Amino acid sequence: MALTLVGQxxxxxxxxxxxxxxxxxxxxxxxxxxxxxxxxxxxxxxxxTVLQINVxxxxxxxCRHCHVDAGPDRTERMSRETAEHCIAxxxxxxxxxxxxxxxxxxxxPNFRWLVEQARALNRQVMDRxxxxxLLLPSQADLATFLAAHRVEIVASLPYYRAAQTDAQRGDGxxxxxxxxxxxxxxxxxxxxGSGLRLNLVHxxxxxxxxxxxxxxxAQFRKELRTKHGVEFNRLYTITNMPISRFLxxxxxxxxxxxxxxxxxNAYNPAAAAGVMCRSTLSIGWDGTLYDCDFNQMLxxxxxxxxxxxxxDFDPVRLHHREITTRNHCYGxxxxxxxxxxxxxx
Numbered sequence: 001m002a003l004t005l006v007g008q009x010x011x012x013x014x015x016x017x018x019x020x021x022x023x024x025x026x027x028x029x030x031x032x033x034x035x036x037x038x039x040x041x042x043x044x045x046x047x048x049t050v051l052q053i054n055v056x057x058x059x060x061x062x063c064r065h066c067h068v069d070a071g072p073d074r075t076e077r078m079s080r081e082t083a084e085h086c087i088a089x090x091x092x093x094x095x096x097x098x099x100x101x102x103x104x105x106x107x108x109p110n111f112r113w114l115v116e117q118a119r120a121l122n123r124q125v126m127d128r129x130x131x132x133x134l135l136l137p138s139q140a141d142l143a144t145f146l147a148a149h150r151v152e153i154v155a156s157l158p159y160y161r162a163a164q165t166d167a168q169r170g171d172g173x174x175x176x177x178x179x180x181x182x183x184x185x186x187x188x189x190x191x192x193g194s195g196l197r198l199n200l201v202h203x204x205x206x207x208x209x210x211x212x213x214x215x216x217x218a219q220f221r222k223e224l225r226t227k228h229g230v231e232f233n234r235l236y237t238i239t240n241m242p243i244s245r246f247l248x249x250x251x252x253x254x255x256x257x258x259x260x261x262x263x264x265n266a267y268n269p270a271a272a273a274g275v276m277c278r279s280t281l282s283i284g285w286d287g288t289l290y291d292c293d294f295n296q297m298l299x300x301x302x303x304x305x306x307x308x309x310x311x312d313f314d315p316v317r318l319h320h321r322e323i324t325t326r327n328h329c330y331g332x333x334x335x336x337x338x339x340x341x342x343x344x345x
Contacts, residue, residue, distance in 0.1 A: 015299035018243055022327040025257060028264045031329045038269040043278070043323040045291075048315065050280040052099040052340070053078070053086055054293060055108040057285070060133055063169045065158075065203060067297050069244045070103040077103075082287040082310065083110040087117045089313035099280075099340065101128035101293060106142055119149050126152045128340075131180035132173055143180075147187040152197040154236070154340075155181070160223040164205045181230045190231040199234045201342075207255040209266060209335050210237035213343040236342025239263075241294050241331040263330035271337025274344040277323050283310050291323050293340070294331070300324045 013021075023030075035041035056077030059070035090098065098118040105111050105128060118125045127146060134143050146153060155177075158165045162174035181190075181198075188194035200220060204210050217235035224230040240246045242260060250256040277291040281302075287310040290296040306321040307314050337344025 013248070015297070018247055019298060019300075019326060021247065021251065021256070022242065022260075025260045025327070028260050028327060028330070031325050031327045034264075034267055034330075035272065035325065038272060040269065040272055043272075043275075043325060045319060045321050045323060046278045047319050048093070048095050048279065048281045050097045050099050050276070050340075051086070051090055051093075051095050052101060052280055052282045052293060053083075053114065054101050054283065054285055054296060055083075055103070055105045055111060055114070057103045058107050059103040059130065060107065060136060061104070061130055061170055061173065063130075063156075063245070064249060065168055065240050065246045067241045067244045067246060067294060068103060069297070074103065076285050077108050078110060078285040078287075080110050080113070082285070083114055085287055085310045085313070086114065086283055087121075089310055090118065090123065091121055092313070093315050095123070097124045097126065099126045099128070104130050104133045106133050106139060112145060115145075115149050115151060119151075124152065125149065126154055129153050129155045130169075131155050131157070131177040134180040134183060135176055143183050143187055147184075147189065147196055150196065152199070153184065153189060154199050154201060156201045156203075157181075157220075158203055158205055160220050160227075168205045178224075178228050178230060181224070181232070182228070185229075185231055190233055197234075198232045199236060200232050201236045201238055203238045203240050207240075207250060207253070207259040207262075209262060210239055210338070210343075213237045213336065234342070236340075237336075237338070238340070238342065239331045239334060239338035241328055243294060243297055243328055260327070260330065263334045266334035267330060268333055268335060268337060268345065271335070271344045272333040274337060274339075275323075275329070275332050276339035276341065276344075277332075280340070281318060287311060289313075289318070291321075292332075294328060295324055298326070298328065300326065 057070045057074035062071040158168045165174040189196040190198035220235050282290040284296050289302045303322040306317050332338045
């Protein structure tokens with residue numbers, strides 16, 4: 001099951017190699033069989049309420065758990081033409097939410113244009129922000145821009161203490177994250193009555209399932225408020241997905257089998273019924289369509305019966321498409337479930 005590290009920020013293994021590793025774990029019942037036993041196979045979309053746009057893999061950080069394998073030397077980025085296809089597709093629908101992600105999505109030169117166009121269509125816009133990007137000299141006005149357009153910020157903060165956060169995200173990132181959170185609070189983000197939503201994302205530092213969302217949220221709120229004067233709206237817990245850099249970590253540390261067993265044994269049919277892919281359409285940086293951002297990184301596009309590229313967007317064929325699944329889907333269906341909006345059940 002060995003994976004080859006191609007370079008510090010380069011893809012760690014091909015999508016085919018990763019899928020082979022995921023399929024070869026002995027004690028793990030194939031996810032499709034688990035769905036069948038739950039009466040959920042084949043899994044179908046229930047509509048599209050979130051249009052998730054991944055604008056590329058360029059990032060100012062290199063995080064150990066990153067399922068995108070993003071970093072400072074990644075060159076994949078969404079072009080203006082593809083961004084225009086995204087907005088044109090959005091305009092033909094009543095999809096209420098646009099979720100912009102990356103990499104650090106703000107580093108794409110089309111990021112602000114996408115925000116402006118989506119807001120002009122009166123859609124809610126979410127920015128998956130790593131916080132430290134707000135402190136870059138080239139992004140000095142970014143926080144003000146986000147507030148002016150009332151963009152909801154979903155910010156990754158693995159833990160409320162520096163040691164754990166820096167171990168996962170890099171030295172000094174925790175302090176930068178706190179500085180950025182204070183900047184956002186100063187603009188009204190996370191404050192009662194402002195309407196500027198600031199949600200944090202917690203994922204475990206290691207091969208563990210996340211704790212109960214409400215309980216860890218209370219801990220985050222107490223620690224960040226009392227020690228750093230930081231406020232936020234909600235905390236989302238997300239399970240580390242066994243793909244890309246985290247898969248590499250699991251294999252190299254000898255934790256892969258145990259982690260996959262833990263996910264499979266915690267399979268929850270209620271979480272499976274509510275997985276985010278049933279109501280989300282994910283758009284890759286090149287315009288290819290996927291059921292979710294995780295499938296995107298494994299190069300598992302939408303089912304062949306549906307359009308494969310945003311330029312061919314057809315809501316009728318996409319709204320109830322069959323969902324493409326593999327064993328990594330156990331990550332979204334274990335325990336209380338995991339999604340880009342936190343726990344499912």
